[in-house]
Amino acid sequence: MSVTDKHPQDLQLFLDKLGTRLQKTPQKGSVADYIPELARVDPDQFALSICFNDGRQFSTGNSTTKFSIQSISKVFTLAIALGRLGDKLWQRVRKEPSGNPFNSIIQLETEQGIPRNPFINAGAIVTTDSILSGSTPKEALAEILMFVRAAASDDDIYINEAVAKSENQTGHRNYSLAHFMKSMGNIENDCDCTLGTYFHQCAIEMSCEQLARAGRFLSGGTDKHHMIDKQRVRSINSLMMTCGHYDGSGEFAYRVGIPGKSGVGGGILAIVPNQASIAVWSPGLDSCGNSLLGTQALEDLSTHYNWSVFGSPA
Numbered sequence: 001m002s003v004t005d006k007h008p009q010d011l012q013l014f015l016d017k018l019g020t021r022l023q024k025t026p027q028k029g030s031v032a033d034y035i036p037e038l039a040r041v042d043p044d045q046f047a048l049s050i051c052f053n054d055g056r057q058f059s060t061g062n063s064t065t066k067f068s069i070q071s072i073s074k075v076f077t078l079a080i081a082l083g084r085l086g087d088k089l090w091q092r093v094r095k096e097p098s099g100n101p102f103n104s105i106i107q108l109e110t111e112q113g114i115p116r117n118p119f120i121n122a123g124a125i126v127t128t129d130s131i132l133s134g135s136t137p138k139e140a141l142a143e144i145l146m147f148v149r150a151a152a153s154d155d156d157i158y159i160n161e162a163v164a165k166s167e168n169q170t171g172h173r174n175y176s177l178a179h180f181m182k183s184m185g186n187i188e189n190d191c192d193c194t195l196g197t198y199f200h201q202c203a204i205e206m207s208c209e210q211l212a213r214a215g216r217f218l219s220g221g222t223d224k225h226h227m228i229d230k231q232r233v234r235s236i237n238s239l240m241m242t243c244g245h246y247d248g249s250g251e252f253a254y255r256v257g258i259p260g261k262s263g264v265g266g267g268i269l270a271i272v273p274n275q276a277s278i279a280v281w282s283p284g285l286d287s288c289g290n291s292l293l294g295t296q297a298l299e300d301l302s303t304h305y306n307w308s309v310f311g312s313p314a
């Protein structure tokens, strides 16, 4: 029996109180300003949506407002790449936490251009490059959008061109990562094509309600949402737990205790394995680039409902 069968009204009340309390918090973190279009987002926004495997969905705050999913897109591209290449992907990217910022270049030189994991920028660029091989950027982006729309059961999901363009103009760090990996033989396509595709996937916009629904393929929702092999669901969740918040992954696992993937747009997709998919959004970020209040909301929620996969204190 899920928590919704027992106390659906209590859960809605809990979420509304949580949203109201967090929105009053003075320390909201800072919005990402290295992508100029994201610097314009109003930091005083908060939304959360939970989609249970039994189909029920509960939301609070600005839950239909769309935001830039940014690195949360890396979960969808990893699922597509694993479906295409299978374990061969792991010859080009590893499965280890990096302990470094998401856009760090330092490990690539001593580690032969093989990124630590698919969720740091270098690893995500390699993952996108693998999807691009054999397709044009337009075809690869169409495939990514098709996957996301099918996962969310919603066609009203698009790429924000202005955000993609804005990141392309200021994406010198990502260009350096891609060119370094190209020099080491780990990028197959033209760097401009791979990065153009990567910037566009990051610029996908979704609301918390859409994102929570899109995450059902990782929470083991109904048969309809078995979009990928069950073994892969487990693999992706394990990487979200160990690497989904970059150099803040240990802290997130310690405080929240469930797999999660953040993005610099302020969103987090979190999975309660076999139970629910949760999307939270608050644009202010902490020093590791993870949503400050989003993390707090997930900690409060998972503590209250005992969702940590590491056991319950009771």
Ligand SMILES: NC(=O)CC[C@H](N)C(=O)O
Pocket (backbone or CB within 6 Å): 069, 070, 071, 072, 102, 103, 121, 167, 174, 199, 202, 262, 263, 264, 265, 289
């Ligand atoms: N952590 C993130 O969300 C980073 C994604 C962003 N598009 C970048 O490449 O810098």
